[in-house]
Amino acid sequence: MRATYKTFFVFYVLISNVFVNAFEPFSTTFVVGLAAVWRKLYNYVHNESCQSKWIAFNSTGLEVALDQKLIGQHVASRVIQKAVTGFMNDKNPKKPLVLSLHGCSGTGKNFVTQLIAENIYKEGMASSFVHHFESQVHFPHPSQIENYKSQLQQWVKGNVTNCPRSMFIFDEMDKMHPGLIDCIKPYLEYYEYLDRVSYRQAIFIFLSNAGRQDITQVALDFWKAGRDREEIQLHDLEPALSLSVFNNKNSGLWHSSLIEKNLVDFFIPFLPLEYRHVLLCGMAEMSAKGLEPDQDVVDKMAREFVFFPKGEKIFSIQGCKTINARLFLHIGRV
Ligand SMILES: *[C@@H]1O[C@H](CO)[C@@H](O)[C@H](O)[C@H]1NC(C)=O
Numbered sequence: 001m002r003a004t005y006k007t008f009f010v011f012y013v014l015i016s017n018v019f020v021n022a023f024e025p026f027s028t029t030f031v032v033g034l035a036a037v038w039r040k041l042y043n044y045v046h047n048e049s050c051q052s053k054w055i056a057f058n059s060t061g062l063e064v065a066l067d068q069k070l071i072g073q074h075v076a077s078r079v080i081q082k083a084v085t086g087f088m089n090d091k092n093p094k095k096p097l098v099l100s101l102h103g104c105s106g107t108g109k110n111f112v113t114q115l116i117a118e119n120i121y122k123e124g125m126a127s128s129f130v131h132h133f134e135s136q137v138h139f140p141h142p143s144q145i146e147n148y149k150s151q152l153q154q155w156v157k158g159n160v161t162n163c164p165r166s167m168f169i170f171d172e173m174d175k176m177h178p179g180l181i182d183c184i185k186p187y188l189e190y191y192e193y194l195d196r197v198s199y200r201q202a203i204f205i206f207l208s209n210a211g212r213q214d215i216t217q218v219a220l221d222f223w224k225a226g227r228d229r230e231e232i233q234l235h236d237l238e239p240a241l242s243l244s245v246f247n248n249k250n251s252g253l254w255h256s257s258l259i260e261k262n263l264v265d266f267f268i269p270f271l272p273l274e275y276r277h278v279l280l281c282g283m284a285e286m287s288a289k290g291l292e293p294d295q296d297v298v299d300k301m302a303r304e305f306v307f308f309p310k311g312e313k314i315f316s317i318q319g320c321k322t323i324n325a326r327l328f329l330h331i332g333r334v
Contacts, residue, residue, distance in 0.1 A: 029110060029134055029171055032125060039126025050129065050163035054122045057088040062119040069115060070108050071284070071320065072277035075234050076101070076268050083266045084116055087203070095190045096202040098263055100173075102211045102241060103270025106319020109207045113169050116205070120167070131159060132169045135176040142177060149183040156187055157197060164201035173208035181258070188263040206264075214240030215269045216315065223314055232271065241267040272315035278302040281320035285327055301330045 048054050062084060066077040080099070087097040101109040114125050121127035133139075139148040159166045170176065187199045218236055222229060243259050258264050273281075282298035304326065307313035 029132075030137075032110070032114070033132060033134070033137070036126050036130075036132065039123065040128050042126075048123055048128055050165065054127070055120060055129065055163075055165050056122070057085075058119045059085050059088070062115065065115045065119060066112075069284070070112060071280045072229075072273050073108055073112075073270055074230055075232060075237060076103075076108070076112065076270050079234060079266055079268050080112060080116070083268075087265075088120070093200050095263075095265075096188060096199050096204055098188050098204045098206075098258075098265050099268060100206045100208070100258075100264045100266070101268045101270065102208055103215055104209065104212045104272050104315075104317075104319055106316070106321030107270035107273055108320070109270055110171070113205050113207070116203075117167060120165070120203075127167075129159070129163045129165065130167045130169070131155070132171065134171040135180075136172065139177065139180060145177050145179050148177070148180060152180060153183055156184060156199075157195070160187075160199055160202050161197050164198060165203075166201075167203040167205070169205045169207070171207045173206045174210050185257065185261070185263065188258070189261075211241050211269070212272075216272050219271050220309070220312075220314070223312070229271070229274075234269075237269040238267075241269060273319045274314055274316070275302060275305075275307065278305055278316050278320060278323070281323050282327060285323050289327075291331070297327070297330050301326050 063081055066081055070077050083097065083099060087093060101112065103109060117127065117130050118124035121130060124130075125132070133152075139145075139152075156168065159168075173181070184204075186194055187202070188204060192198060192200070215237060218232065218240055219229065222232055222236075279295075279298055279302050282301055283293040283295070286293040286298065301323070306317045308315055308317055
């Protein structure tokens with residue numbers, strides 16, 4: 001029996017590495033998804049259960065992870081630390097925790113959800129209590145919307161019934177059908193019980209690009225004024241995450257009803273990343289691969305990234321996305 005597990009595990013490690021390397025250029029989300037499905041199978045064999053052996057909040061762990069691993073996001077880091085710790089330490093929360101993460105791609109929104117999951121669930125993103133939905137993967141056909149709605153409601157209800165401390169991540173909210181958002185609204189409310197189920201221990205995280213232009217503008221204004229990026233405060237970014245921004249049709253109407261009803265507890269802005277952050281991502285990625293971080297290699301790689309706005313060229317268009325694949329090209333070349 002033990003040998004079987006071992007083979008299973010080795011196979012898993014091999015497969016997940018191959019996947020990660022092969023698919024990086026397409027979508028990290030996709031790879032994380034694949035690896036997670038595989039881990040879920042593995043966990044099923046290992047009997048992960050909704051108990052403190054598998055679910056225990058590590059407040060220090062989260063603080064250290066946000067501090068050391070999340071690059072260039074001092075505002076998001078602080079708000080998330082406060083929000084998650086406050087909620088997890090509350091024995092009697094009045095509603096589920098609802099976070100809405102905003103910013104350009106590659107700025108760490110997905111990564112942060114991973115850090116949160118890792119410090120609540122022993123199995124992290126692979127936990128069977130963590131659910132990741134991506135509109136184009138899970139709800140691709142607009143004509144099927146009615147089916148998706150009832151399916152999603154069943155999933156949320158079924159999973160929270162199984163384990164009150166469940167986490168639901170909705171990726172690419174801006175591409176999601178507004179009807180789907182409406183159908184999960186009841187679960188985000190202040191009800192003590194809804195159909196005999198309490199959702200108050202659950203965590204909902206929404207990821208989107210909405211508001212990114214306005215967030216970038218704030219960062220750019222600071223830069224032009226010669227001010228330190230670290231001086232940017234949450235209140236400087238709040239107008240960028242206001243109702244008027246969400247109500248313009250490019251960023252989607254989806255948010256307005258959530259905002260009007262105050263169902264989102266925290267709107268969390270992710271700043272666009274600069275050259276020096278891409279360097280840091282590269283260095284971190286090298287050590288994560290077990291390599292000696294090499295400034296020259298990382299520098300060469302970072303110079304291939306495209307920066308905007310056209311004149312100033314300050315922010316990386318893709319943030320730190322695709323670093324993994326690009327790094328490989330360069331390591332091969334040295
Ligand atoms: C829990 O959610 C998953 C999707 O992440 C779904 O496949 C599964 O059927 C749900 N479980 C229940 C009991 O509804």
